[in-house]
Amino acid sequence: MTGTEWRIERLEGIEYWTIAGEARRNALSRAMIQELLENLERLRGERSVRCVVLTGEGEKAFCAGADLKERATMSADEVHQFHRSLLAAFRGIEQAPQAFVAAMNGAALGGGLEMALACDLRVVVDGAEMGLPEVGLGIIPGAGGTVRLPRAIGVARAKDLILTGRRIGAAEAFAMGLVSRVAPPGRLREVALEMAALVARNAPVSIRQAKRAIDGGLHLDLDAALAHENAMYQDCLRTKDRVEALRAFAEKRKPIFTGE
Ligand code: COA
Secondary structure (H helix, E strand, O other), X not given: OOOOOEEEEEEOOEXXXXXXXXXXXXXXXXXXXXXXXXXHHHHOOOOOOOEEEEEEOOOOEEEOOEOHHHHOOOOXXXXXXXXXXXXXXXXXXXXXXXXXXXXXXXXXXXXXXXXXXXXXXXXXXXXXXXXXXXXXXXOOOOOOHHHHHHHHHOHHHHHHHHHHOOOXXXXXXXXXXXXXXXXXXXOHHHHHHHHHHHHHOOOHHXXXXXXXXXXHHOOOOHHHHHXXXXXXXXXXXXXHHHHHHHXXXXXXXXXXXXXX
């Protein structure tokens, strides 16, 4: 499972994916995105995996955005092609049936923060910086940043970050709602795994359907959103896990979920 670009650890119901690119501050290269797409494809058939934690190697960066050294060697067509695969990978994270936790172990900049924004949950280590500096590089956040950031933290705050390109620390990111947890230095893995374990103990179909209900309903009008939620709910009713949860409650024990 572990390739050259990502180190994959399998834990109880959880996979821990680490970008193995500390020397380039875990920047997004073509090979790294290709391997990410392959792992997302593999994950579709992995019923035993309920939550994935994404992190970066080392303590300096979660991900420094696009690999600017590789970018300098690419033609416009190649950049276009790369960009398409980047968008597909981030959308793949969002649409995966498993929940994804971004564990930001250091700077999360540009595409690095955009990758974290495609995840369901975000935790950052105290001391790390986050930002979308693209307008200072003559571009705009183009891997979902202008779309996902306002959805995550609201238009006013998103414009504050995107139009200034400024970097923020953990406390401000927490206050803005960009991250839901801040880990003390040295404890990021523990905190991220704690979050992942809380997710992983739940019914897999419920996780998938709750993600779909939230992501799909967010910008529908109220009645359409409620109808969408109901459709997502219906899919849970047919599962063995729902029956198992009721049985476990009656028997005063923890449910054993299989994802069926
Ligand atoms: N692409 C390719 N290589 C990168 C990179 C990137 N986005 N970011 C950093 N690196 C490389 C540096 O070129 C350097 O390589 P070298 O040792 O061969 O010179 C190495 O990583 C270390 O970089 P350095 O800046 O010294 O590390 P740092 O730990 O002090 O700071 C960052 C880390 C991430 C805060 C800093 O590198 C940075 O701000 N990077 C640019 C982020 C950016 O603007 N991304 C683009 C967004 S669109």
